[in-house]
Amino acid sequence: MSAPLNEEAGIAAVLEGERARLRAFCSGDVALLDQLLSDELTYTHSNGMTEGKAPFLERLAAGGVRFANGKVSEASVRLLGDVAIYNGRFSLTVIAAGREAHLDSRQLSVWQRNLDGQWQQIATASSRIPPEPS
Secondary structure (H helix, E strand, O other): OOOOHHHHHHHHHHHHHHHHHHHHHHHHHHHHHHHHHHEEEEEEOOOOEEEEHHHHHHHHHOEEEEEEEEEEEEEEEEEEEEEEEEEEEEEEEEEEEEEEEEEEEEEEEEEEEEEOEEEEEEEEEEEEEEEEOO
């Protein structure tokens, strides 16, 4: 069983995990993502596509998808024991199938602290925020 959880330390670890995940997305750091993402990850993209960790990392490693200019503008974490719920807003550029798209999205993620005390993202879903009408 993992050591008792300090709430402040848990929140800080999850927030840093999210920042590291976004940096790894934008740099294509598959090795870091492999550490941050649980093998049981369910990733629901803003376009509705759902995939697991292995297929996502394979696409990223093969260049099938790239990310750039990632920025978090809002973030909050609630701890429930060894589980954390992350809510945030981020923007980034996605390059997939030769197309570039800028995304402004809300994200809901679930992080779980494993037996080694490390936090890993086990589920995430993002929803696009529509542009404001002009």
